Amino acid sequence: MSILLIDTSGPEAWVALVKDGEILSEHTWLADRLLAVTLLEKIDDLLEECRISVSDLKKIAVVSGPGHWSGLRTGIVVASVLAGAAGSKLVDLGLPRRKDELIGAVGGAESVDAVLVRYT
Numbered sequence: 672m673s674i675l676l677i678d679t680s681g682p683e684a685w686v687a688l689v690k691d692g693e694i695l696s697e698h699t700w701l702a703d704r705l706l707a708v709t710l711l712e713k714i715d716d717l718l719e720e721c722r723i724s725v726s727d728l729k730k731i732a733v734v735s736g737p738g739h740w741s742g743l744r745t746g747i748v749v750a751s752v753l754a755g756a757a758g759s760k761l762v763d764l765g766l767p768r769r770k771d772e773l774i775g776a777v778g779g780a781e782s783v784d785a786v787l788v789r790y791t
Contacts, residue, residue: 673723674730675714675753676764676774679706679746680738686710688717689774695721697770706745714749725757732762736789747786761786 678685684706687697698713718724733750736743754761763786 672729673727674732675717675728675750676732677710677714677746677750678734678764679710679742680734680736681742682739684710684713684742684746685770686713686717687770687774688721688723692774694770694774702742706742710745710749714753725753725759728753728757728759730760730762731757732764733786734764734766734768735786737766738789743789751786765789 672690674689676685676687676689679702682701682703683699684702685697685699688695696717698717700709700713702709731750731754733746734743735747751761753759766789
């Protein structure tokens with residue numbers, strides 16, 4: 672099962688493509704005020720590297736905060752739109768955590784209809 676993970680809770684953003692609990696590829700970058708421009712580019716690069724299309728994603732998981740309001744909102748909107756377009760399950764990962772904890776949390780997580788921003 673292919674899963675896209677998105678964490679935009681801080682100035683450093685992270686996206687990863689996970690399959691069967693293993694990271695296939697990941698990107699971390701200092702997004703800060705350029706997140707709205709760079710997030711989709713990084714996701715596109717990630718999918719291209721792994722030769723996976725958006726429609727192949729079974730889950731799209733996003734960290735909902737606490738964190739920076741604009742970053743969280745951008746990540747949640749992108750995750751929601753991609754999940755809707757791909758027919759994927761949307762997963763709210765809640766609090767920002769270490770990468771291995773996020774990967775472990777997404778496997779058994781229930782899908783949601785909407786993600787609420789939890790900003791500081």
